[in-house]
Amino acid sequence: MGKTKLHKYERVQHLPNVTFSPLGESESLGSYPWHGVRYKGMERVLELGCGKGEHTLAFAAADPFRLCVGIDSKSHRICVGAEKAMALGLENVHFFRVHIERIREFFAPRSIQEIWLTFPDPHLKKRTIKNRLSAAPFLDTYAHLLIPGGRVHLKTDSEVLYAYTRESVETWGGRVVAAVNDIHGADTPGADDSGFGARDIVSSFEASARSKGATIKYLAFTLGCDREGD
Numbered sequence: 001m002g003k004t005k006l007h008k009y010e011r012v013q014h015l016p017n018v019t020f021s022p023l024g025e026s027e028s029l030g031s032y033p034w035h036g037v038r039y040k041g042m043e044r045v046l047e048l049g050c051g052k053g054e055h056t057l058a059f060a061a062a063d064p065f066r067l068c069v070g071i072d073s074k075s076h077r078i079c080v081g082a083e084k085a086m087a088l089g090l091e092n093v094h095f096f097r098v099h100i101e102r103i104r105e106f107f108a109p110r111s112i113q114e115i116w117l118t119f120p121d122p123h124l125k126k127r128t129i130k131n132r133l134s135a136a137p138f139l140d141t142y143a144h145l146l147i148p149g150g151r152v153h154l155k156t157d158s159e160v161l162y163a164y165t166r167e168s169v170e171t172w173g174g175r176v177v178a179a180v181n182d183i184h185g186a187d188t189p190g191a192d193d194s195g196f197g198a199r200d201i202v203s204s205f206e207a208s209a210r211s212k213g214a215t216i217k218y219l220a221f222t223l224g225c226d227r228e229g230d
């Protein structure tokens, strides 16, 4: 392991805005910072597979009344976002080092307004398709966590994952509310009204994919009840 990575592994352990998943039994829900009184009444946004948390930081900076939680299994990546949040004085940001497969254990049902899947691995091999973050078991989890009408947003440079997700959502019984096949394209239908985050936040992974000629696709969908109170 490189020295820089090693230093981040050491530093991240001491950051007040980072939580590590317990290895064994989960603690009670109330013990996790995002359920604390200081965040009471705030909307909650999750970025899954956040890497350095560039979307998480931008969402938090744009709205101090939203609590934004970036989730990733790689603590050296989380370290970058968490230190940046502290340098920027953002108090509505938290990072959580956990495998996404386990998030249902740590958040209350119907407590999340938005879930962002930012450039998840497309898992192109047949045997790993089940690991795609839009496979049915993940959709079950998102439906469990989202408030009625809450949305999931996907950004991807993978045509395969984009098409797969549309089909997976429809088969699951969800509703695709926006589908844009080139979010940065000048005349792409739907790109203009895709909402904050789809094209005005560009992560380093996204910038690198674009520099290699990839187009960025965006999908938004709901799962289950579409309106609050349904």
Ligand SMILES: C[S@@+](CC[C@H](N)C(=O)[O-])C[C@H]1O[C@@H](n2cnc3c(N)ncnc32)[C@H](O)[C@@H]1O
Residues within 6 Å of the ligand: 048, 049, 050, 051, 052, 053, 071, 072, 073, 074, 077, 098, 099, 100, 101, 118, 119, 120, 121, 203, 204, 205, 206
């Ligand atoms: C391609 S990177 C994208 C990072 C970031 N979202 C961006 O736009 O720059 C995918 C990220 O997802 C994380 N990841 C993949 N599978 C995961 C899982 N099952 N649980 C937690 N994190 C995961 C990886 O560690 C990696 O940081």
